[in-house]
Amino acid sequence: MSYNKDSYYAVFFSNGQVYFGKITSTDSNYTTLEDIYYLQVSNPLQQVPPPGGTQQQQLSLVKLGNELHGPKDFMQVNNAHVIFVEELKSDSKVVEAITAYKSGATNQPAQ
Known part of the structure; x- marks a missing residue:
């Protein structure tokens, strides 16, 4: 399969993690991602849920x-752990957040 080098993709892994990025190369064993983002879930502090x-x-x-261990913005993933890949539309919320982050509109990609 060939991928559009200008598009962002959502790559879903068998452990439940999802990464968003550009697929720069792929073969029968590995897929390479660059310009990578991921979702982080947080609970607001001191918010008491209603009864x-x-x-x-x-x-x-x-x-x-930006993580503590300081990885480079490059990831080579074993295809055996990839469940599926989706190409993101240019008007998706994820792509809009990435675009805003890259233009300096926000300090953090999306909230």
Whole structure:
């Protein structure tokens, strides 16, 4: 399969993790991602859920490379752990958040 080098893709893994990025190469064993982002779930501090309700969770889009261990913005993944891949539309919320982050409109990709 060939991928559009200008498009962003959502890559879903067998462990439940999803990464968003550009697929720069692929072969029968590995797929290479660059310009990578992922979702991070956080619970707002000091928010008390209503009786019988659940606490509201917030999703943030995080740029790969800002973690404590300082990875480069490059990932080679074993295709055996990839469940499926989706090409993202240019008007998707994820692509819009990435575009805003890259243009400097926000300090963090999306909240």
